[in-house]
Amino acid sequence: MSGDASSSTDGNRTHECPFCRERIIEGAIKCRYCQSMLVPTAEASAPTTKSEPIAIILDRGIWNYLKVAGGVLAIMLGITVFIFGFDLYKGTKQIQESEEEVSKHKKYVEESRNVIQGGVQEIEEGKRKAQEALDRIMDQPTELDHRIKKLLESQGTGLTAIPLN
Numbered sequence: 001m002s003g004d005a006s007s008s009t010d011g012n013r014t015h016e017c018p019f020c021r022e023r024i025i026e027g028a029i030k031c032r033y034c035q036s037m038l039v040p041t042a043e044a045s046a047p048t049t050k051s052e053p054i055a056i057i058l059d060r061g062i063w064n065y066l067k068v069a070g071g072v073l074a075i076m077l078g079i080t081v082f083i084f085g086f087d088l089y090k091g092t093k094q095i096q097e098s099e100e101e102v103s104k105h106k107k108y109v110e111e112s113r114n115v116i117q118g119g120v121q122e123i124e125e126g127k128r129k130a131q132e133a134l135d136r137i138m139d140q141p142t143e144l145d146h147r148i149k150k151l152l153e154s155q156g157t158g159l160t161a162i163p164l165n
């Protein structure tokens with residue numbers, strides 16, 4: 001049987017191949033009888049066993065970086081909010097309110113301008129009518145007309161005063 005093969009002549013220890021049960025030298029990576037790979041060799045498993053720790057280290061590195069960066073950011077944000085947060089909020093609100101006020105005033109100014117323009121037109125119209133009336137009075141002046149003219153002049157209405165005859 002294979003009893004004699006348990007120890008080779010050159011002193012190497014042997015063990016049984018798990019696949020074909022032949023005695024093979026201990027430490028052999030390949031069975032010389034059945035050609036089976038006996039140990040998951042470094043070369044064979046290198047891609048997976050090597051890449052896994054790298055991936056873990058990379059992930060851990062990124063995670064640590066993110067943790068540190070996130071922590072610093074959170075602290076800075078916390079300090080900022082603590083110091084300026086309320087003021088910032090208040091300031092923003094005030095700016096918004098100011099903008100609303102400004103737009104309100106703008107609208108009011110626009111409306112006022114329209115009213116003023118309308119008023120100016122009315123005044124111009126009134127002036128024109130008054131001037132017409134005054135011209136008529138000047139054509140046929142009476143004592144009353146004379147007094148009206150004087151009154152108009154003294155009130156500084158801007159109406160043209162035509163000298164009496």
Ligand SMILES: [Zn+2]
Pocket residue numbers: 017018019020021022031032033034035036
């Ligand atoms: Zn074998």
